[in-house]
Amino acid sequence: NSLCHLPLCSLLVQLVKLCSGMIEAGKAYITTNKHFVSGVRDLSQQCKKDEMISCLDKFGDSLQEMINYHMVSHRFLLPPCVDVRKFKETKKQFDKVREDMEISLVKNAQAPRHKPHEVEEATGTLTITRKCFRHLALDYVLQINVLQAKKKFEILDAMLSFMHAQYTFFQQGYSLLHELDPYMKKLATELDQLVIDSAVEKREMEHKHALIQQRDFSYDDSKVEFNVDAPNGVVMEGYLFKRASNAFKTWNRRWFSIQNSQLVYQKKLKDVLTVVVEDLRLCTVKPCEDIERRFCFEVVSPTKSCMLQADSEKLRQAWIQAVQASIASAYRESPDSYYIERLDRTASPSTSSIDSATDSRERNVKGETILQRVQSIPGNDQCCDCGQPDPRWASINLGILLCIECSGIHRSLGVHCSKVRSLTLDSWEPELLKLMCELGNSTMNQIYEAQCEELGLKKPTAGSSRQDKEAWIKVKYVEKKFLKKLPNGEALAENERKPRRWCVKKCQRHNSATKAPTARRKYRHEAGNASPAMLSSGGNFPSSGEAEIEQEASDLEDLRELHPGLLVYKAAQARNLPLMAEALAHGAEVNWVNDEDENKTPLIQAVMGGSLIACEFLLQNGADVNQRDSRGRAPLHHATYLGHTGQVCLFLKRGANQHAVDSDGQDPLSIAVQAANADIVTLLRLARMNEEMREAEGPFGQPGQYPSNSPTELQYRKCIQEFISLNIDEC
Structure with a gap:
């Protein structure tokens, strides 16, 4: 028995390994087949309009069914269920006990006659070992007999299941392909006709190619013409070299055209048009002779310059004349014509x-x-x-x-x-x-x-x-040559040092139907010392002593003697936009700092004057929305202290920093909270939430812009604009 079971054991183990390898190879085969079918289906979907290629979808379905059949038959490919491991364990125990019995026999033989206790101990050990050996020998023989019995039916059963699975798989595959056979024959006929048509088309193309080669491609570029009244709106088109605006100044050949009073180009035939000049009426064209390349000309618009190169001198002249003719033709059009709708909408x-x-x-x-x-x-x-x-x-x-x-x-x-x-x-x-x-x-x-x-x-x-x-x-x-001259610099310097009586008439608005309230809360130098509680209580602040009275004609002459910076500073608080505009025209610095009044700026004075429009005017002319005074307060701080909701909205819209703290450690939100101003608190918190959303979504444009069109951003912008509309007549 010990001789006959060893080859059987090794052969069974080898068979199990071969079966496992076959299963793994089958899985890889199925996976690869799935990828192939997916590729066939993708190609068929991409070519839906092509009837010949779209038939691949049906082949893909058939191949997918074959894969499904293979997966079902694959479940029967299991290793033979012969338990060889238990047999191996029994053999190991048998070999160990046999070695123990041999050791016991040696010890029993070596026991001396004159030492009865050693003889008794060796005899007892030998007896126990013999009993154990006999039991394991019987167990081992039983396992051999069981293994011999199983090889007669389990191995045969596994092989029969495998052969039945193979039979079913190939039979199902044959049935599937047999059903597909008429369709495949039909496609084969169409394929033959397609090959014939392709051969005919190839001969025709070769014939055309031979005819084209016989033509004379030399042409006279003096015949190049343009038509400003072309029915399709294209005045002129053709290839030009365009110099890039990057640091390398590379030249690229592009297809240019003049159409609808615009200069546009395409990289490829079906590419989207790239607009070089939005409106030719706002630009000029001139030849360029001061660069290394020949036949160059430049189209200059208010915002940029485009350097172009033609293939010859005559083509360059034709393009220049075409641009000039388009400019002249566009000016003849009515202001309400189609071209007006395409004008550049450049704005700050x-x-x-x-x-x-x-x-x-x-x-x-x-x-x-x-x-x-x-x-x-x-x-x-x-x-x-x-x-x-x-x-x-x-x-x-x-x-x-x-x-x-x-x-x-x-x-x-x-x-x-x-x-x-x-x-x-x-x-x-x-x-x-x-x-x-x-x-x-x-x-x-x-x-x-x-x-x-x-x-x-x-x-x-x-x-x-x-x-x-x-x-x-x-x-x-x-150059501002038509301005009425201000006094000389010496007088200005003296006026800066010398305190003078000042009075500015507040600007009367053109469309104002109501009068401003007679009693208004003042916010002068003392406002900086007031607590938010005082602001929320609605109490009046002490005046700085500067009386606001109606101005006489002589007062205007006095104002003109002021330094332009001081003039715009005082006019901003008085809400006098024409006087502010005159001061700026005379060179007033819009961010001028009054070192005698806590380094306040004209924008801060406009806040204190209570005019949202004055703030808007200064911002449009370059005022810094985040410039702070000596107390560390920016315009947003002052507007929050005063409770000017419209100004707060305007500054938030222009990118004001609401996280900045003043010398008292207060930021605008804490000021509004202490003043219990619900509207401003809501606005500031909404602005912070929107800012956090922006940071979470990633970096966008510069402060003051609205680069995102997310629902949160749009809702915030709409809220800000509604508050500005409601408070536009705040003063």
Whole structure:
């Protein structure tokens, strides 16, 4: 028995290993087949419109069924269920007891006759070991007999199950493919026809290719023409080299076209058009001879410059003439034409549109309402610089209306000088609309054209050339030659040192229907020492002693002797926008600091004066919303102390830092909480929550912009704008 079971044991173990390896290989085969079927289905879905390729979907379904059959048959491929491990354990125990019995026999033989206790101990050990050996020998023989018996049916049963699974798998596969056979024959016929058609098409293409090769591709580029009245709107198109704006100044060949008063290009035929110049009326074109490459010309717009290169001198001249002709043609169009709707909507980031009307009809109605309201201001019925009727563009920091041509010139001055916005195409915030109604063309021309007649210069008209208008605007707003001169520097310095009586008449608003309350809470130097509890109680603060009285004509002359910075400082508190505009025109620093009044700025004075529009005017002209006084208080701190809800909204909208603390360790939120001002507390907490949401979503634009269009962001912006609208007449 010990001789016959050893080969059987090793063979069974080897068979089990082979069966396990076959199962693992089958699993890998099934997995690979699944990936192949997925690839077939993806290709079929991608080519749904192609009937020949879409048939792969049916093949994919059939192959998937084959995989399912294989997985079912795979469950029967199990190793033979012969328990060889128990047999091995019994053999190990048998071998051990046999060795113990041999040791006991040796000890029993070695026991000396004259030592009876050793003889007795050796005899007892031998007896016990013999009994154990006999029991294990019987057990071992039993295991051998069981193994011999199992090999007759368990191994045979496993093999029969395996063969039945193979039979079922191949039979099901045959049935499936037999059903698919007619469809495969039909496809084979179509495939033969497709091969024939492809061969015919190939011959036709080769014939066309041979004919094209015989043509003469040399051409005369002098025949290149452009048509400004082309039915499809494309004046001219063709390949040009474009110099990139990166540091390497690389040149790339692109397909350019002039259409709808725009210069656009494409990288590839089906790519989206990239707009180089939004409106050719606002740009100029000129040849460039000062660079290394030949045949170059430059298209210059108010915001950027684009360097282009043609393939020849004649092509360059044709492109330059095409651009110039497009400019001239666009100017002949009506201001209400299609081209107006494509004008650049460049504006200051701080004045970006809050809401854009989704319906074009609502947008047109809203635009006409804004246009009519702003044009009703004295002098706004014609362009501020050339007098053309019905101006539809505005400089929001200057508060004037402009025609389309003058607005393009203003854009070229830069946003530090003039910020241009459309009255009909852009959405207008209520505070910005109110600002436009506070100033107007007549008011600003009294400042910027005060000495125009004395100098004997003639103002351009609507029919003047663009060059004349551009020269006039630069002299008027950049060089500022028409301003009424202020006293010399010595007088200004003396006025800065010498205290003088000061009185400024508060600006009367154009559309004001109600009078301001006679009793208002004052917030002067003593307001900084007041506690939030005093602010919430509504008590009056002591006045600084500066009386606000009506000004006489002589007082105006006195004010003109003030330093421009001090003038805008005092006019901001008095809410006198024309006087603020005049001070800025004379070079006043918008962030001027009054070291005699706790380093307060004009923006802080506007807060103390209670005017949201005065704050808006200063912000539009570059005021720093986070500049603090000697007490560490920014405009947001002062607006919170005073309970000016509209100003708080405006500063939050412009990116004010609400985490800054003053010298007393108070931030705006803690000030509002102590003052029990529910509206401002709500606004500040909403702003903090929105700021946290922004940080969680990732970095966006610069402070004061609204780069995200998430629901939380839109809800916050809408809330801020509603508060500003409700409190726009706060003062």
